[in-house]
Amino acid sequence: MAIVNNTIELYEPQFCIETSRWVDKIPFERYSRNKPTYRCPCNYTFTSKTNQAWETHFNTKTHKLWISHYGGDKIIIKEKDAEIKQLRIRIGEMEKIKIDLEKKNLELQNKLSQLIGCIYPIVRTQEEKALKEHSDSVNNIEKLNLICLNM
Numbered sequence: 001m002a003i004v005n006n007t008i009e010l011y012e013p014q015f016c017i018e019t020s021r022w023v024d025k026i027p028f029e030r031y032s033r034n035k036p037t038y039r040c041p042c043n044y045t046f047t048s049k050t051n052q053a054w055e056t057h058f059n060t061k062t063h064k065l066w067i068s069h070y071g072g073d074k075i076i077i078k079e080k081d082a083e084i085k086q087l088r089i090r091i092g093e094m095e096k097i098k099i100d101l102e103k104k105n106l107e108l109q110n111k112l113s114q115l116i117g118c119i120y121p122i123v124r125t126q127e128e129k130a131l132k133e134h135s136d137s138v139n140n141i142e143k144l145n146l147i148c149l150n151m
């Protein structure tokens with residue numbers, strides 16, 4: 001009994017160094033046995049194990065358009081990946097700055113509370129002193145008024 005290969009692999013074209021272009025190549029050796037099924041990413045519906053079907057598929061409009069953009073798409077994806085990586089690093093840096101600022105804010109709030117704690121009794125004492133002085137002045141004026149009236 002022959003073992004059937006049920007695996008499905010994604011087709012990938014080959015890069016031609018001479019022309020700097022991606023070119024189609026049938027994904028398996030001719031006459032090879034027990035080969036996997038390949039799926040083409042150009043439309044995700046085409047799968048085949050036969051050379052002839054792949055040769056026909058390579059000439060379809062959808063596939064030709066896909067391979068003409070293949071390298072470019074790969075470069076764009078790499079650029080986007082690099083951009084995403086940079087943005088993630090930046091987010092990490094900003095989160096660190098945010099944590100530092102929150103820590104400083106808390107320290108400043110504690111210092112402010114301490115200052116208020118020190119200043120408040122002084123202000124209260126001064127206020128009481130001023131009220132007493134005012135009251136004394138009023139009493140003195142009343143005494144003077146009485147003295148003047150009795151003269």
Ligand SMILES: [Zn+2]
Nearest residue numbers: 040042043063
């Ligand atoms: Zn295709």
